[in-house]
Amino acid sequence: MNSEALDVVIIGGGPGGLSAALVLGRSLRKVMVIDEGKPRNRVTAKAHGFLTRDGMKPSEIREIAHEQMKHYRNVQISKDVVEIVEKRDGLFVIKTRNEKTILSKKMIVATGMKDHLPGIPGMKEVYGKTLFHCPYCDGWERKNETLAVFGNGKALMPFIKTIYNWSKDLIVFTNGKADISEEEKQQLMQRNIGLIESPVTAIESTNGKLEKVVLQSGDVVSRKGGFMVTTGERQASAIPALLGVSLNEKGEYETDEHGQTNIEGLFVIGDAKNTFTSLVGAASQGYEAGVKINNEFVEEKWVDSDSP
Ligand SMILES: Cc1cc2nc3c(=O)[nH]c(=O)nc-3n(C[C@H](O)[C@H](O)[C@H](O)COP(=O)(O)OP(=O)(O)OC[C@H]3O[C@@H](n4cnc5c(N)ncnc54)[C@H](O)[C@@H]3O)c2cc1C
CATH class of the missing domain: 3.50.50.60 (FAD/NAD(P)-binding domain)
Structure with a gap:
């Protein structure tokens, strides 16, 4: 494996992506969250139903998460947009709008959905x-x-x-x-x-x-x-599809229960996986995928350190 590669790049810094970053950061992994900063719920003044965060502004919840993440120097948060991802020699090669190229061993896509309201004036x-x-x-x-x-x-x-x-x-x-x-x-x-x-x-x-x-x-x-009934929601990012992940009839990316897709090392979580997960649901999926990914690294390292 390339030593310059990060352990995990997370595309999308909503509750799903940031929760995965927290678990992986605490698991000593080198992590980068790349986030455009345009979550689906930014049109609303208050978020509800997230225990201890009921009635808070969505942006405030995000600010607290960013502040707490500063404690983990192995986690970087970059405001940027991922435009292209390729898988080469077992690594994800991630290219951003700000012309950065990042290599990563595993990748989580937590890019959410975008609403496309019917064209009714008002x-x-x-x-x-x-x-x-x-x-x-x-x-x-x-x-x-x-x-x-x-x-x-x-x-x-x-x-x-x-x-x-x-x-x-x-x-x-x-x-x-x-x-x-x-x-x-x-x-x-x-x-x-x-x-x-x-x-x-x-x-x-x-x-x-x-x-x-x-x-x-x-x-x-x-x-x-x-x-x-519907907000005309569609995937915010086509990156998993371009890497070969299928969409189901609801337009959600297909994964197993932990967010693992059919592409090795690629996970999809949050609204991108379940259309309207909720804040706590997306955070929970981020936690779960983070643990799953760390366990995979633990296993890989254990095998690598086997004495002959
Ligand atoms: C109007 C409205 C009100 C809601 N109210 C509530 C509520 O009160 N309580 C509740 O629990 N849920 C609420 N929800 C639902 C909740 O917002 C979502 O379920 C939750 O935000 C999903 O989290 P996520 O991490 O999957 O995606 P998001 O929060 O949507 O975050 C995705 C992030 O990925 C970024 N991104 C996308 N593509 C790229 C790319 N190519 N490169 C870099 N970054 C990218 C986006 O800019 C965004 O910042 C509401 C939703 C809406 C639309």
Whole structure:
């Protein structure tokens, strides 16, 4: 193995990547985190559901992680973007936008997902402020409010049932013909849940506060917040795919339960592996992959030091 190579390069410095860096740093490994610094949740003011971090700004959580990581001199954090990775002679050759080339024995990709919202005027302005995707992240703050539910298709009914846990005052906007059965429509009616199939032409808001849903029919419906079935999420990075890792039907990279891909030494964790892992879920996967990788190094070194 090349002595100049780092033990592990981690692409992406969200909760997944930083948690892996912490475990590997504490395991005496030489680690570099390369992070563009554009996490998916940066549109939101407060993160919820992460024990001891409930209600904090996502950027604040990241700052604390960076501060604590300074203690481990064997961990570097570099603000940069990885553009190309090749595997040559058993090493990952990583090239960045700032024209750096880094060699690494193993690599973790924790690059997350990027949201691609439908092109409804006004939707971007409320996303992450009063319109969300994850009720476990933001349902409590919206409890008992007049809510809009945006979405259609197979995932719609289970999603409505979940949102109904937080508010009974729901209007569902399918933005076209509702792809649900007559029986399901009856279930909505029995619970006074509105169903509007007319295309949505705009969302009106003030300072991120959703106020009105404007329809092609000319009607305008007042709502205070909402949830959407999908945010049009797609992988933030194609690097694993270019190295030969497949995507499943949800657009997630395929790995085993520890994040190990079909490419030796390459792990994928966090949202890139599970679409919407959550902060604590991504951190947990980072911890697990870090331990798995360190165990592999421990085994390799043990075999190398066998006396003849
Ligand atoms: C609006 C919104 C609100 C949310 N609220 C909550 C909440 O309250 N509680 C909760 O638990 N979860 C919440 N989530 C989900 C949570 O943010 C994600 O599940 C979590 O951040 C995933 O962590 P990750 O480490 O996989 O990826 P991310 O946090 O997305 O981090 C990925 C990092 O990789 C970087 N990156 C990407 N490509 C490259 C590259 N080529 N080179 C270098 N760096 C790169 C990105 O810039 C980013 O910094 C929310 C998500 C959204 C969208």
